[in-house]
Amino acid sequence: MTVSVNSPVWQHVNKQRTVKHVGTDWTSWCIRCCRGKDTVMALLWRRLKLVVTVMMVNLFIFIIIARHNSQDKNGHKVRIPSKPFWNKLVASPAYWNHQQQILDLHNNPILGANYSDADLPWANDTSLTSDPCQPNSRVTTQVKDYNSLPARFKDFLIYMHCRSYPIMVDQPDVCREPPFLLLAVKSLAPHFDRRQAIRQSWGKAGVIANQTVVTIFLLGNATAGDHHPDLSEMLHYESVRHKDIIQWDFRDSFFNLTVKEVLFLEWIQTRCTSAQFIFKGDDDVFVNTYRILDFLKGLSEPKARDLFVGDLITNAGPHRDKKVKYFIPESMYIGTYPPYAGGGGYLYSGVVAARLHNVSQHVALYPIDDVYTGMCLRKLGLAPEKHKGFRTFNIEVKYRSNPCAYKSLMLVHPRTPQEMIQIWAWLSSPNLNCQ
Numbered sequence: 001m002t003v004s005v006n007s008p009v010w011q012h013v014n015k016q017r018t019v020k021h022v023g024t025d026w027t028s029w030c031i032r033c034c035r036g037k038d039t040v041m042a043l044l045w046r047r048l049k050l051v052v053t054v055m056m057v058n059l060f061i062f063i064i065i066a067r068h069n070s071q072d073k074n075g076h077k078v079r080i081p082s083k084p085f086w087n088k089l090v091a092s093p094a095y096w097n098h099q100q101q102i103l104d105l106h107n108n109p110i111l112g113a114n115y116s117d118a119d120l121p122w123a124n125d126t127s128l129t130s131d132p133c134q135p136n137s138r139v140t141t142q143v144k145d146y147n148s149l150p151a152r153f154k155d156f157l158i159y160m161h162c163r164s165y166p167i168m169v170d171q172p173d174v175c176r177e178p179p180f181l182l183l184a185v186k187s188l189a190p191h192f193d194r195r196q197a198i199r200q201s202w203g204k205a206g207v208i209a210n211q212t213v214v215t216i217f218l219l220g221n222a223t224a225g226d227h228h229p230d231l232s233e234m235l236h237y238e239s240v241r242h243k244d245i246i247q248w249d250f251r252d253s254f255f256n257l258t259v260k261e262v263l264f265l266e267w268i269q270t271r272c273t274s275a276q277f278i279f280k281g282d283d284d285v286f287v288n289t290y291r292i293l294d295f296l297k298g299l300s301e302p303k304a305r306d307l308f309v310g311d312l313i314t315n316a317g318p319h320r321d322k323k324v325k326y327f328i329p330e331s332m333y334i335g336t337y338p339p340y341a342g343g344g345g346y347l348y349s350g351v352v353a354a355r356l357h358n359v360s361q362h363v364a365l366y367p368i369d370d371v372y373t374g375m376c377l378r379k380l381g382l383a384p385e386k387h388k389g390f391r392t393f394n395i396e397v398k399y400r401s402n403p404c405a406y407k408s409l410m411l412v413h414p415r416t417p418q419e420m421i422q423i424w425a426w427l428s429s430p431n432l433n434c435q
Contacts, residue, residue, distance in 0.1 A: 091122040094334040095143050095157065098122075099364040107362045133162035145331050150322075153332070156255040156367050163262055163365070169239050169247035171216065171271070178274030179214040181293065184264060187283040188252055189222040189231050192238065194283040197417030199242065201424035202287040209293045214275070216244050217283070218264055220252025254325070257343070257369035265357040268350075277307070278353055281345025286415040286423050288406055291389065292347065295410065308348040308377065310341025311393070311411075312386035313370075326368060333366070340374025341384045344392035344413040355380055403427065404434035 089105075092098045105123050139157045140146045146154065175182070183203050187195055195217050199205075203215040219235075222228035239245035248263050250256055268275065277296055279287065299307065317336045318328035348356075359379045366372040377384055389410035399405035403426035406412065415423070426432060 089120060089123075091120075092334065094330060094332055095139070096333045096364055096366060097335065099160070103362055103364055133159070133164060135159065136161060143331050145329060149329065149331075152253060152255050153329070153367075155251070155253070157332075160365050163259070163361075165248045165250040165259070165263060167247070167267075168221070168249050169219075169235075169245050171243055171246060174214055174216060174243065175272035175274055177212055178276075179272070180211040180276050181213045181289075181296065182268075182272060182275040182278045183213065183215040183287070183289075184278060184280045185215065185217050185283050186257065186260060186281070187217045187219055188228075189219055189235050189247075190228060191283050192231075192234070193417045195238075197420045198283065199244075201420045202289045204289075205244070208289055211293050211297075213289065213293075214272075216246050218260055219245060219247040220250045220256060220260060221247070223251050226251070226253065255367040258365050258367060258372045261369045261373060262357075262360050262365070265353060265360060268353050269357050273350070273354070275350045275353070277304075277347065277349055279345060279347050281411065282343065282413070284415065285345050285392075285411050285413040286406070286420050287345065287411050288389075288409055288427060290427060291408065291410050295389070296347075304349055305351050306349065306382060307385075308341070308346065308352055308382060309385045309387040309390070310346030311344065311390040312339060312384055313337075313342055314339045316340075328367070337371050338374045338378035339384055340370050340377070342390070342392035343368075343370030345390065345411045346370075346373075346384070347387075347410070352382070355382075403429075403432055407432070407434050 089101065092101055102123050105120065135158045137158070139160070143149070143157060146157070149157075185195070185198060185203065199215070205213055205215045207213070222231065224230070235245065235247070239247075246264075246267060248260070250259050250263075252260075264280070268278070279292065281287065296304070315336070318333050319326045320330070321327060356373070356376050359376050363372070363375050363379055366375060374384065387410065389408065391409060391411060392413045394400075394414070395405060395409075395412060403423070406423050406427060412423075
């Protein structure tokens with residue numbers, strides 16, 4: 001039997017097929033939608049996990065840094081001060097330390113702003129007259145053992161605040177041609193033979209190794225009270241003849257070498273600001289000027305600007321033995337010394353010289369000049385540098401007669417006038433072979 005496509009039976013079959021087909025497509029679409037939602041949720045979940053992980057890592061790093069910042073280099077926890085930062089200052093029992101405390105208070109606006117005169121009555125030193133170069137008689141009661149101190153201490157303490165002395169002999173034109181190297185030699189009036197040996201050897205002024213070198217000798221006044229013979233006329237002739245003597249009217253004693261130091265720094269700023277480098281030393285040393293010039297020409301600009309080299313002395317303090325030349329009683333100074341270069345001789349730049357001049361006004365005079373220079377450097381925040389070419393404590397005996405032993409050195413102490421001339425002749429000889 002044939003059934004027509006238009007018959008009710010056939011139409012019923014087609015209707016069932018259509019319903020079945022539509023149902024199948026709807027199920028597939030629902031499945032696809034559900035699967036898409038699962039994918040989106042999985043993606044969102046992964047992103048959430050990533051964000052949480054990053055946050056946890058950052059939190060962990062923050063905790064580590066916070067713990068690190070709360071500890072010092074030794075691993076100890078830093079404690080926040082519970083008391084005021086500015087503790088009340090107490091006057092030092094040692095006279096020099098006390099005078100330095102007063103200078104620090106007067107020259108430091110931060111300290112001055114935190115204390116009044118009523119807070120620190122000891123900081124107002126009323127023992128000085130309007131002229132600091134007048135004898136300070138009050139010091140005899142301020143230093144507890146003053147009466148038992150040697151005469152050199154009494155003399156220093158009475159005139160400790162005086163920094164200005166008349167100049168007796170000057171050489172205003174000595175630096176007319178700007179020197180590359182200024183050789184400043186501490187000397188005494190009777191030491192003519194040493195000065196003459198230096199003029200004939202390592203202190204020979206003029207052009208050396210294509211550089212201008214100027215030599216001057218720094219003198220005080222050799223007073224009759226120290227039993228020096230009167231050599232004023234001879235000194236006058238020497239000054240006219242060589243034009244290299246600078247002399248001030250102060251007592252030329254061991255403890256007044258610091259006075260000579262501050263007067264020389266002032267002299268540089270008025271007469272020889274053009275000096276690029278300065279060697280300052282004693283008149284019983286040998287200086288290898290050739291080696292110094294080679295050393296200076298090889299310096300970089302920053303190194304040359306802040307230069308201060310010599311025979312460095314560290315971890316030192318005052319001698320308490322009265323038999324030692326450098327004896328300092330506890331009534332005068334307590335504490336250790338800053339690093340300093342031995343006074344036999346050291347080398348520094350003209351820039352450092354100007355800075356030392358300025359800062360020296362804020363450092364109380366101390367009776368040992370090389371220690372005092374170290375104090376000024378400490379105040380500047382500069383550290384003197386050790387150079388093995390400076391031998392202020394001599395060299396081994398077996399090398400002293402060997403010309404080649406001096407070729408790489410800058411300074412040797414001590415040497416007699418004859419030895420200076422001999423060593424200079426060795427170094428100046430074109431036949432010297434030190435291979």
